[in-house]
Amino acid sequence: MKTVLVIEDDIGIQKQLKWSLSDYELVFAADRTSALTQLRRYEPAVVTLDLGLPPDAANASEGLACLADILAAQPDCKVIVITGNTDNEHALKAVALGAYDYYQKPINTDVLNIILARAFKISELETENRALRSANINNSDIIGNSEAILKACRTVEKIAPTEITTLLLGESGTGKEVFARAIHRQSPRINKPFVAINCASIPENLLESELFGYEKGAFTGANKTTLGKIECANGGTLLLDEIGDMPLSLQAKMLRFLQERVIERVGGRQEIEVNVRVICATHRNLAEMVAEQSFREDLYYRISEISLTIPPLRQRGHDIIVIAKALLHRFNDEFNSRVQGFSESAMQAMLHYQWPGNIRELQNKLKSAVILADSKYISEDDLGLSNQSSKTETLRKVREQAETHAIRHAYTLANGNLSKTADSLGITRPTLYALIDKYRLHDLRNVETENP
Numbered sequence: 424m425k426t427v428l429v430i431e432d433d434i435g436i437q438k439q440l441k442w443s444l445s446d447y448e449l450v451f452a453a454d455r456t457s458a459l460t461q462l463r464r465y466e467p468a469v470v471t472l473d474l475g476l477p478p479d480a481a482n483a484s485e486g487l488a489c490l491a492d493i494l495a496a497q498p499d500c501k502v503i504v505i506t507g508n509t510d511n512e513h514a515l516k517a518v519a520l521g522a523y524d525y526y527q528k529p530i531n532t533d534v535l536n537i538i539l540a541r542a543f544k545i546s547e548l549e550t551e552n553r554a555l556r557s558a559n560i561n562n563s564d565i566i567g568n569s570e571a572i573l574k575a576c577r578t579v580e581k582i583a584p585t586e587i588t589t590l591l592l593g594e595s596g597t598g599k600e601v602f603a604r605a606i607h608r609q610s611p612r613i614n615k616p617f618v619a620i621n622c623a624s625i626p627e628n629l630l631e632s633e634l635f636g637y638e639k640g641a642f643t644g645a646n647k648t649t650l651g652k653i654e655c656a657n658g659g660t661l662l663l664d665e666i667g668d669m670p671l672s673l674q675a676k677m678l679r680f681l682q683e684r685v686i687e688r689v690g691g692r693q694e695i696e697v698n699v700r701v702i703c704a705t706h707r708n709l710a711e712m713v714a715e716q717s718f719r720e721d722l723y724y725r726i727s728e729i730s731l732t733i734p735p736l737r738q739r740g741h742d743i744i745v746i747a748k749a750l751l752h753r754f755n756d757e758f759n760s761r762v763q764g765f766s767e768s769a770m771q772a773m774l775h776y777q778w779p780g781n782i783r784e785l786q787n788k789l790k791s792a793v794i795l796a797d798s799k800y801i802s803e804d805d806l807g808l809s810n811q812s813s814k815t816e817t818l819r820k821v822r823e824q825a826e827t828h829a830i831r832h833a834y835t836l837a838n839g840n841l842s843k844t845a846d847s848l849g850i851t852r853p854t855l856y857a858l859i860d861k862y863r864l865h866d867l868r869n870v871e872t873e874n875p
């Protein structure tokens with residue numbers, strides 16, 4: 424429930440408001456000091472403020488001072504000033520000082536409800552706008568501002584200027600290639616080529632010549648000397664995507680290149696020096712592959728001078744919505760459609776879905792939803808996300824999922840504030856911490872953004 428701070432010294436009006444604004448959680452304050460205490464405690468997006476506060480109830484000096492204090496403490500707060508029915512002068516003064524709107528007594532609950540709903544809508548749009556603007560100014564393709572993604576972006580900023588060989592880990596579709604490009608763009612090699620090769624998508628017998636190039640006559644059909652991807656990336660950055668799928672036979676040659684920075688084309692005898700920064704990516708567990716001897720240990724240590732794990736989409740909280748909105752914008756342009764947004768249930772479904780295919784899956788679902796949607800708002804049906812819970816599951820699993828979802832949801836609504844998350848879930852902070860540990864939601868705990 425959304426919280427409204429009502430600053431009103433008249434107990435009768437407080438009661439009247441409590442009954443008539445039942446869609447909101449109301450917290451009350453009867454004077455300036457307690458108003459500021461409540462403001463700090465609840466950080467409400469919307470406040471109603473009676474200008475006639477004690478000790479100057481007949482006038483507006485205390486109310487206007489209270490308004491100034493609120494806006495100084497929380498500049499984005501939407502303050503709706505309430506005045507006597509003839510008090511235009513003070514109402515206008517309050518708006519000039521930064522009040523969102525004013526309302527004259529006597530109280531008409533329908534009108535007040537409309538004003539409140541509008542104030543919350545504006546506040547939400549402003550918050551979203553700020554989030555979009557702050558979402559990765561340096562990494563313009565990496566949309567999102569969850570702490571997990573910001574942390575990964577900070578790592579990119581640190582490693583980009585170095586020459587260190589980086590290993591990007593993460594599930595399929597999490598954006599490993601996007602991160603590799605971000606490293607290249609923020610490096611001194613920005614004006615040189617970025618070349619990517621997917622080791623899994625090229626047949627084993629062709630991969631060597633794709634990577635190292637070949638001399639004319641090296642094999643049947645080699646009509647002219649051809650440069651490989653490594654040479655094409657000279658001066659720039661090479662992304663070896665799905666390095667875990669590189670055949671063992673080629674791994675030794677790759678290790679030599681990484682250690683000595685020289686290559687030999689297939690069918691060639693000459694050593695060619697190349698100056699390439701290498702980034703590797705994989706969704707596989709290379710350490711396990713080393714243990715199983717399907718990946719060379721020496722190559723593993725050579726490519727993982729530093730490794731960066733890109734978090735799966737389901738661990739990025741509200742980023743799911745931020746990315747979905749950005750993609751919706753893009754697909755509206757691409758398909759000339761006019762979908763305006765998502766239904767509330769579609770947003771809930773997106774927040775609760777596990778996204779095994781990560782952002783690529785989100786892209787696919789959104790693309791078809793934009794094309795198929797019948798209304799202005801995409802529904803969970805359009806996304807193919809209805810009836811998610813039809814499978815039979817153990818009670819323990821259901822409880823675990825429900826608690827995880829509830830915690831993440833409350834955390835998103837509380838803007839990352841753990842005290843508020845615990846409050847809204849009706850549990851204590853220690854219990855919340857215990858659940859975070861139990862369900863390994865460590866990205867929440869690393870992001871303690873609360874004020875003491």
Ligand SMILES: Nc1ncnc2c1ncn2[C@@H]1O[C@H](COP(=O)(O)OP(=O)(O)OP(=O)(O)O)[C@@H](O)[C@H]1O
Nearest residue numbers: 564565566567594595596597598599600601782783
């Ligand atoms: N943070 C992001 N915001 C918006 N789009 C993103 C983001 N990260 C990735 N994408 C998009 O998601 C898609 C998948 O990203 P990418 O190919 O980089 O993933 P990947 O981890 O390399 O996948 P794979 O392991 O399957 O190769 C791309 O179209 C990319 O543009």
